[in-house]
Amino acid sequence: MAAISSNTAGAQRAVAECRHEGILPAHAIRWLMENGHLLAESPIEPDQVQPASLDLRLGRKAWRVRASFLPGRGRTVAERLEGLALHEMPLEDGAVLETGCVYIVPLMEHLHLPEDISAAANPKSSTGRIDVFTRVITEFGEAFDRIPAGYEGPLYAEISPRTFPILVRPGSRLSQIRFRRGQARLDDAATRALHTRDPLVVGAEANIEGGVALSVDLSGGDLTQPIGYRARRHAGLIDVDAVGRYNLETFWEPITRREPLILDPGEFYILASKEAVRIPPDHAAEMVPFDPFVGEFRVHYAGFFDPGFGHVSGDGEGARAVLEVRAHEVPFTLEDGQIVGRLLYEPLCEPPEQVYGREIGAHYQRQGLKLSKHFRQG
Numbered sequence: 001m002a003a004i005s006s007n008t009a010g011a012q013r014a015v016a017e018c019r020h021e022g023i024l025p026a027h028a029i030r031w032l033m034e035n036g037h038l039l040a041e042s043p044i045e046p047d048q049v050q051p052a053s054l055d056l057r058l059g060r061k062a063w064r065v066r067a068s069f070l071p072g073r074g075r076t077v078a079e080r081l082e083g084l085a086l087h088e089m090p091l092e093d094g095a096v097l098e099t100g101c102v103y104i105v106p107l108m109e110h111l112h113l114p115e116d117i118s119a120a121a122n123p124k125s126s127t128g129r130i131d132v133f134t135r136v137i138t139e140f141g142e143a144f145d146r147i148p149a150g151y152e153g154p155l156y157a158e159i160s161p162r163t164f165p166i167l168v169r170p171g172s173r174l175s176q177i178r179f180r181r182g183q184a185r186l187d188d189a190a191t192r193a194l195h196t197r198d199p200l201v202v203g204a205e206a207n208i209e210g211g212v213a214l215s216v217d218l219s220g221g222d223l224t225q226p227i228g229y230r231a232r233r234h235a236g237l238i239d240v241d242a243v244g245r246y247n248l249e250t251f252w253e254p255i256t257r258r259e260p261l262i263l264d265p266g267e268f269y270i271l272a273s274k275e276a277v278r279i280p281p282d283h284a285a286e287m288v289p290f291d292p293f294v295g296e297f298r299v300h301y302a303g304f305f306d307p308g309f310g311h312v313s314g315d316g317e318g319a320r321a322v323l324e325v326r327a328h329e330v331p332f333t334l335e336d337g338q339i340v341g342r343l344l345y346e347p348l349c350e351p352p353e354q355v356y357g358r359e360i361g362a363h364y365q366r367q368g369l370k371l372s373k374h375f376r377q378g
Helices: 009-017 026-034 077-084 188-197
Strands: 038-040 053-057 061-065 085-090 095-097 102-112 117-123 132-138 152-161 166-168 173-181 212-215 228-231 252-255 261-263 268-277 283-287 319-327 332-334 339-347
Touching (some): 053 102, 061 077, 132 173, 212 268
Antiparallel strands (some): 038 102, 053 173, 061 102, 095 166, 117 173, 268 319, 283 339
């Protein structure tokens, strides 16, 4: 396994000059590649590197396991698999991951992080919007999706499709990873100052308390336009690498204007925020996936918002957050304008060379209520 080379001048100077705390932008990620801190079984493709994150690729095999697990201190993933693996399966010719099952897949990427760089992982937007629950684990890991500073070793994806079975293969991208120096997440005072300088929401007053509050939009313009979608169970298989292949109506039931909306336990919904959000080009953001103080449901699987999302710098002027909603044990009533989550902002350690938007082929810039890229949607 070898480091992946990069010839950009930005990559050469990135981390050496990036003395501030914060999220590493794309050219700093390329510096990690150049200097042996980010390795891979096969060359990293240019479009894996996003403005402030890196797409992770599935490897060549998977294990179906009896239950989700964390290795824990002093134990490797291989040691835990000895007692939990039910079946090993190759992915080379494509493999179907069934709903309700848990799989462990080694990722192609391998880390050898500097002592002052940590990382965090999250599902990609398109992964969360088809209700695929995936988390990254490490050797000796005691928390999902968190990679400590200085970590050296492989990465694994835990994957559990919840509504639709999925077809995957080596190179499929379900997760993404961010790298950071220190902890620079903004407190409320700093978030308000940023909002004054560069508005973080458009068309609504910003509610900043424990982050920027996001509320659900159930109003709708009329009874013909959906305010959300409810997943149809047993609808069929989704190839995670397909774009625009599937008919929307086959997999989703449109929800027209309905207030309040009662969430049924175990069902999966796609809704949208009332607020159009903006991520300044020198910041990134993450949505809190579940807040026990606002209700017994989860509002977001894919929590990363790249610099420039919804921002004029990315050829946009506000984009609504898509909410991937699943109720837990009991039915729960949602009302129009109800707060369902909060957006937490963090600076980049230095300005990025590119931002989220049309220039990089972003699927969700200027989005309203939008399903994943797999579906044909007018």
